[in-house]
Amino acid sequence: MPAIDSLFHSFSLKSLSTDNRVVMAPMTRGLSPDNVPGDASAEYYRRRAAGGVGLIITEGTCPNHIAASGYENVPYFHGDERLAGWKKVVDAVHAEGGKIAPQLWHCGGMRKRGTLPEGDVDGYTPSGMNVPGKVTRHVMTQQDIDDVVRSFAEGARDAQRLGFDAVEIHGAHGYLLDQFFWEGTNQRSDAYGGSMAERGRFAIEVIEACRSEVGPDFPIILRWSQWKQQDFSARLAPTPQLLEAFLQPLIEAGVDAFHCSQRRFWEPEFDGSDMNLAGWVKKLTGMPTITVGSVSLDQDFVSQPSEGEGATSEPASIDRLLEMMDRGDFDLVAVGRALIANPDWPKVVRSGETAGLQAYSKDLLATLD
Numbered sequence: 001m002p003a004i005d006s007l008f009h010s011f012s013l014k015s016l017s018t019d020n021r022v023v024m025a026p027m028t029r030g031l032s033p034d035n036v037p038g039d040a041s042a043e044y045y046r047r048r049a050a051g052g053v054g055l056i057i058t059e060g061t062c063p064n065h066i067a068a069s070g071y072e073n074v075p076y077f078h079g080d081e082r083l084a085g086w087k088k089v090v091d092a093v094h095a096e097g098g099k100i101a102p103q104l105w106h107c108g109g110m111r112k113r114g115t116l117p118e119g120d121v122d123g124y125t126p127s128g129m130n131v132p133g134k135v136t137r138h139v140m141t142q143q144d145i146d147d148v149v150r151s152f153a154e155g156a157r158d159a160q161r162l163g164f165d166a167v168e169i170h171g172a173h174g175y176l177l178d179q180f181f182w183e184g185t186n187q188r189s190d191a192y193g194g195s196m197a198e199r200g201r202f203a204i205e206v207i208e209a210c211r212s213e214v215g216p217d218f219p220i221i222l223r224w225s226q227w228k229q230q231d232f233s234a235r236l237a238p239t240p241q242l243l244e245a246f247l248q249p250l251i252e253a254g255v256d257a258f259h260c261s262q263r264r265f266w267e268p269e270f271d272g273s274d275m276n277l278a279g280w281v282k283k284l285t286g287m288p289t290i291t292v293g294s295v296s297l298d299q300d301f302v303s304q305p306s307e308g309e310g311a312t313s314e315p316a317s318i319d320r321l322l323e324m325m326d327r328g329d330f331d332l333v334a335v336g337r338a339l340i341a342n343p344d345w346p347k348v349v350r351s352g353e354t355a356g357l358q359a360y361s362k363d364l365l366a367t368l369d
Helices: 039-050 080-095 142-162 176-181 201-214 240-253 277-285 319-326 337-341 345-351 362-366
Strands: 011-013 016-018 022-024 055-061 099-104 129-131 167-173 220-228 257-261 289-292 332-335
Touching (some): 016 099, 055 080, 080 099, 080 142, 142 167, 142 201, 167 176, 167 201, 167 257, 176 201, 176 220, 201 240, 240 277, 257 277, 277 289
Parallel strands (some): 055 099, 099 167, 167 220, 220 257, 257 289
Antiparallel strands (some): 011 016
């Protein structure tokens, strides 16, 4: 069995330093009434810091743009009361010795008209498409693009001001930044559409604007994925050469680390190699990477039935994960649903008493425990 030590070495990235390599993955909870992260949220994150998580990445939180949210009761990252709530979260995590980054999240075309509290506001997209070929959303103007870029920059500035240790930009899973990346939903004929480089322009402007607000030493993480909620088989970069071409402009814009989202971390990204997505990103760029995807569980979240029999994931071995980490494929490991079921997952895993880990059940999403 591979040694567990590699998961518990310290890690440093610019001004961020952690005691280990365990990251809490961002997970939407929808339990913030009036879009304010309350005392229950502070306690939820505090427990994971106390349980040994090195870096917490919060659930997606919406910057100050009218169409950023796509779901009710998700936390926002603007307004005095909401930011005061986040300050309590930061202080609670730091009191336990943990580190924390907010994930700034614009839902783009995932937003449906009528979603509260904004109500009759359409989702914003590059070409009016939430799925390829169906124009059912608002087509963003240049002013819209500028407004969203500004909202992300303000969010990054406020994250630093509130004492967060880094910021993550959500560019994955078919949300707004990813809808610009993806040719299926980006059919623009201006500077933001066409080639891979042009489709990446919007994200580059977001990253550059965030960097200008936080300075050179505050870490900026980008979460991205090949797959989309709209199409699990979608691939932005089907070859290593295209992957490198996709990543390099993002690095030049100011990304410090890539959070490489897969549904199953153990799946190879390209033929002829057993490296996963995070492994390839690190190999091609030399940049720090975070792997994620059904860590310590036997089912990925998409495969689970929504209810009834089978709506659970049992604990699973992490031996393969440790082998990949030992050979240097990635720097950090993001744990998601296993941390909802086991707030002390890092401490339990380090102790070797993994038989005591609890299964994840979707019932656990009903509260912030």
